[in-house]
Amino acid sequence: MTDQPAPGERPVPTKKERMQIDRQLMPEQEAVVRAHNFGEVNLGFDEQLAMLEAERCLLCPKEYCVDGCPVSVNIPRFIDRLARGDIAGAAQSLLDDNALPCVTGRVCPQETQCEGVCLRGKTGRPVAIGYLERFVADWAGAHPEALPPIAIADSGRRVAVIGSGPAGLTAAGELVKSGHKVTVFEAFHSPGGVLIYGIPEFRLPKDIVQAEVDRLVAKGVEIRPNTIIGKTYTLPELREMFDAIFIAVGAGLPVFMHVPGENLKGVYSANEYLTRVNLMGAWNPDSDTPILKGRRVAVVGGGNVAMDSVRTAKRLGADEAICVYRRSRGEMPARVEEVHHAEQEGIRFDFLVAPIEVVGDDKGWVTGLRCVRMELGEPDSSGRRRPRPIPGSEFTIDCDEVVVAIGTRSNPVLTRTAPELQVNEWGYIVTDEHGMTSMPGVFAGGDIVRGAATVILAMGDGKHAAHAIDAWLRGEYPPAAEPAAGEADEESAGHRHPAHAAVAAH
């Protein structure tokens, strides 16, 4: 790395100059306006803001941020190129490491990953790595001519990817880079998985997801929608048709509260609520798919899915949208930015409150959510203090709609058709350290292995598994250490197999 700018490049600031730049603020739609529309909340950096923010990066010799990234994006490399004015170079660098940068730049919990370990955060605010990633990725999307496709020799091998969510798409992107022919099977009519049905338009516009999918299709990935593995084809049938398989079907089943009244009209799983609004476009009056628009909507849960649901309810016209969470604010698994945005939009938070019954009228419609107040006791296995009910504190929240966003679990539709596929007691697929299941040549990753987690952890699994699948196809399994995009050390592997947390987060 040289400090001498090439002709036409921006001058490189000194460390002292870099330290004097404050973190640039993300331009946002005003809260009072955006609470009534589905347009994106964050508007994105322009070139000037992006380059200024990029100059804040100190290019540390020890790249903590790369270690903090589940897909080991070489963060200093792309930020350095951006700071020097070489946006195309920055884009090339980013896309080499990350198949879905427009997505991760918007939905990653940066505060607990790259930005959480950024050295600048020790004395001030960390470099806005997520915002910079988003800027560079969106620029790449708008300038395809700047990133000409690279011809790759066909390996002659065929790989099936089951599920087109973040894990599946990432794996597909990595596998085509290695010259394999990839077919992605999707149960819904549109690819994207949780990126399409789960995360709302105001946080992740659907045309952004489609553009990421289009980029993969342009590289030769085939997408087969309306195909349910376990129904349209069984896993053993698919195994006959492909040289290797990657299962990335997510943890698709909703978890309900199992309290009386949960089958009343007006009680939705977050899966159903968000799928109606996002995948089926029910927020748009032109869509044929209906959605109940409650005046007072109670959303149960404290993760990103709960935030997405409660903010959606507000946008659909609720007078009051209430987040009901049984722990306190500090234990919320949601991204900090989402909670902050929700507060700005006038979302009400009822902390330390747990539902005990959904109350309805004689026509079967929801009229309220009976709750009990909680207090925090001793820490549980997740390290968070366990909530316990306060006797005699029952009360009712008046509401005409309840959305249950307390997590998801594994869907047995696929695993049921493959008795030789080993699953654990919760129905999640068991893999070795490289992602291979008990069936040779069949790999798995994302939520169907780890339990409900985040987009970026699923992507990490997809990247990791693609590397292992490539090795397996070349007869070199188990794989050697992954190519060090950012000299990632083995610590980042620690992100890959945490305990199965039943926490709603995507």
Next chain:
Amino acid sequence: MHEILEKAQLSPNVTLLRVSAPRIAEIRQPGQFVIVRRGPGAERIPLTIADADPGAGSITLVIQAIGKSTMDLVELEPGEAIQDIAGPLGSPTELLEQGHAVCVGGGVGTAVILPIAQGLGRRGVSVTSVIGGRSREWVILEDELRACGEVVVCSDDGSYGRHGFVTEALKDLLDEGGIDTVYAVGPVPMMRAVSEMTRPYGVHTVVSLNSIMIDGTGMCGGCRVEVGGQTRYACVDGPEFDGHLVDFRLLADRLTTYRSFEQQALEHREACKAEASR
């Protein structure tokens, strides 16, 4: 895309569409359904696979046009196409191995009964079908069912076959005895009435539940029903359940969730049609 190969009007508001879907035609079993989405902006709706021809690579859908989405679907003509068909979904019917089965079909439910009767017939089970409609023109698939066994046709107004409801004809069969299982598919009140009728006779009764659903794979939970006091998903645990254990009141109630939307959508559709024809 799934091309419409054949279209026929079975009754004043029931249309048969035979559509191209080779993989589904090859593997579907009685009792299974597909999720159909006509095109962009359209709803995903579950439809039972009434019949299939693996040689021709086609499946038969029988659609009662009662709402905007079903009306849009039955407007398609041969040569046009349905954009999305996913399946086959749901658990196949648990077909009786031997003995005597009565298949009761009410209205468009007769199309759900047909593949069950065919499946039973192929196994050598003796099949008596009891089908009905308001009047002669509402009785569907009689000839197809006759290929599987005896058929008792009922009409509410007496204009065709036996005068009265299917439950009355069923009662006579139950009194004769020798019935091992009753399969009943139709409107919720009819399935409830059949289940109540068979209960004192102790005859196993299977009903197929037409809950509201989106994905059909267990992911939305919208189709939840209560069976024997347990919440079950019609899409993956069903759609067929023991009629003696189903909470029909809850099912009927949940089916009304979007009634006001459906009404509005229909009015809007008619207004658009009127505008277009002006």
